[in-house]
Structures are given as C-alpha cells and as structure tokens.
Amino acid sequence: MLRKQKMKDAVEHVYDAASLLIGCERDEIDLIENTTRTWDMALYAMPFKSGDLWKY
Numbered sequence: 001m002l003r004k005q006k007m008k009d010a011v012e013h014v015y016d017a018a019s020l021l022i023g024c025e026r027d028e029i030d031l032i033e034n035t036t037r038t039w040d041m042a043l044y045a046m047p048f049k050s051g052d053l054w055k056y
Helices: 002-022 035-044
Strands: none
Touching: none
C-alpha cells in the first residue's frame, strides 16, 4: 500500500512540475502514453478540410 501511495504522489508531482514549467494549471495537463498518440489526438482535434495545408 505504501508503494502505491508513493507512486501516486510521484504522478501528482509530475502534474505540479509540468504546470509550473509551462505556466498553466494542473488540470490543463494530460499525460499520454507516447508522442505518436499525442500528435494523433492533437491533429484529429483540429477541423481540417480537404485542401488545407499544414506547415511547421
């Protein structure tokens, strides 16, 4: 049980540290399993239409 609590505390610290680093609230942070999935979620959230161009 103690190990589980330490893991929970560590995850909570990640949220605190990330929000402090990028200057946002903790509830605006989400941990995703990998970069590919993150990009997938971000791009599918955008209302692209046929013919739209995306440059980076």
